[in-house]
Amino acid sequence: MKKKVLKFGGTSVGSIERILHAAKIIQNELKNGSKLIIVVSAMSGRTNELIDMSKSVSNNFNKRELDVMLSTGEQVSCSLLSGALNDLGINAKSWMNWQIPILTEGEHNNSRIINMNVDKINNFLKDGGVAVIPGYQGISTTGDITTIGRGGSDATAVAIAKIFDTDSCEIYTDVDGVYSTDPNKIPLAKKIDKISYEEMLELSSLGAKVMQSSAVQTAMMYDIPLQVRSTFTDRLGTKIFNKESLDYSKVVTGVAYSKDDAKITLQSVEDKPGIAADIFEPLGKNQINIDMVIQNVSSDGKTTDITFTVKRNDIEKSLEILNKNNKIKSKNISFKNNVAKISIVGAGMVTTPGVTYKMFRALAEEKINILAISTSEIKISVIIEESSTLKAVKKLHNIFNLD
């Protein structure tokens, strides 16, 4: 008998109607004879409502108390879904983080699941029960409620799949899978049937908001097969495997883009060991996420240019921190808002020469200027003017045979 984790995201439990629909999906899975652990997010919008309330109380709302409040979002959807299942005659029961318990470590608002007790729930499953568990939360070793960061319900689902050794982990969401690019903007975007963890990781860190990156990472680490599928259709969705189980007929799997970026360039900084650390340490300490970093080879042997991207709403704070930084000798700092990052991702790239060239040529044909480039084994990213985003994505989607 198969043991499965089914995770329902915020939009999949976003209204009473949708909760009743999710209950039907679970009922059908039970008819297939599976043992089921259900992980649910908060009803869509509720977490933001709670955060807004905390901000109205204080701009610096206590982090422990924020976790106490945020955890109620999933608690409510757990209860509603369990009630809906009971109404269908199914022996379902909600299990709160402290009842299991789900143990976490790390700071409030950003903890990690380290373990959970399996005995009580396994006994309940053995008796034919369906366990409904709130995502995104746990308790610390001191017995405080913790949350594991936004989108953390995916991480809970994968952690449960690992710790309960389930046969699969299915992520029910409002899209019917992972697409070759944004289907809302590019009508030719195609659903990808199978993708590797690495590609999925690149795509989700690049703005494809289908699954949370750290959850994919955990799945990759423990080789847990994932499936992303829609709550609203019967289509099979996208399966996420390890690379070895896939064949690569296509070199490029998807084209991703993110639009809220800004670029900062430090010109003629001293080219000496430790300079990058001197620049980025104060930014990191101020919770500014650095994305791409490009450092060119020094032309005069003494100075170099360093370019990096940050989220656009971090730009002012970043510039302030850089200007205050006494360790940076030459402070010719320029920046550019309104840039976008376009990336092509594909596990097949490693073994296929000429992908980089083909990408740059294609952008040139569209008269799109490349402001910065960064590559990894399975990804090439470029920074361009934001206004050219869609033109670039369409062109790349086309020339890499994704249409």
Place this chain on the structure above:
Amino acid sequence: MKKKVLKFGGTSVGSIERILHAAKIIQNELKNGSKLIIVVSAMSGRTNELIDMSKSVSNNFNKRELDVMLSTGEQVSCSLLSGALNDLGINAKSWMNWQIPILTEGEHNNSRIINMNVDKINNFLKDGGVAVIPGYQGISTTGDITTIGRGGSDATAVAIAKIFDTDSCEIYTDVDGVYSTDPNKIPLAKKIDKISYEEMLELSSLGAKVMQSSAVQTAMMYDIPLQVRSTFTDRLGTKIFNKESLDYSKVVTGVAYSKDDAKITLQSVEDKPGIAADIFEPLGKNQINIDMVIQNVSSDGKTTDITFTVKRNDIEKSLEILNKNNKIKSKNISFKNNVAKISIVGAGMVTTPGVTYKMFRALAEEKINILAISTSEIKISVIIEESSTLKAVKKLHNIFNLD
């Protein structure tokens, strides 16, 4: 140093503004050097929102899961108030029912607090902390979340006052105390400065929605002085003591009325032992609350008339159950919707003759017909036509010198 319980009701934490205001009240109490345990209700309206959601899922929503959901209401206000206190530089911390724990027994949705652990919270108070605790909930001996019935936050506050042996228990609410009658309808209504537990019990069971009856009962049993006061004014409110500490210059303390009543009369039922039980047992088992019961002396020695009141929305169900009841031989059942119960309450009544007569005479002067009468040591209730409610209340308020 005084140890106090302050309880903030739903309207007192009903918005961010009000939560910030409650935090200020707590800050002032701390300046007076008190050690404080705070009990909070859910933000006003939230419990009903959650109940409505459960009803949209199922008309017969699982009671265990309902408790899981309802308990989140107080959890959110606990967190918000703790965060607001932290923001004022106060070492406040929320404690969930399972973290304390608050142990309950009895059914879901209607449990009773039987005990709670005091050590962790007492240590926290000793270190200068302010403990913020959700009202209306606890956990069962099996570790499930339970709630203790609507309005149960008062009961939590009184239970904490008892178990932590505090010096007082102050109920912050949206009215500035207990009134001689409904101040919204009778402008001459006066705030009562001091009242006995017994009178308060009669008044609150008669529709004065200031405090939950079972909480007053517990306070009476353990002689815990209560104070009902407004969150929105500095007035002292109403103190609730035991009878011995009060003097009675007035015979009648208050006039109460409830309007959603209906009257049922069973004529010529067999006058034999057990007949009342035969009538009321099936009603009780169907969760129908019986209020007043009047049985006249049998005139012929064989049959008697029994009149009782129920809430108006229970009338149809009640009649159905009575008609099905084979143990009632004579079934001449009549009923009347649109009746109201008017009560005068006063601990001084016991020692003052003529109160009953004075009440009936006053109603007669207003040409108000009395449909049924019931008396206790400190209360006289009459059933009248609903349309005469205000006229009756005004008259009684006046003749018993309460204006």
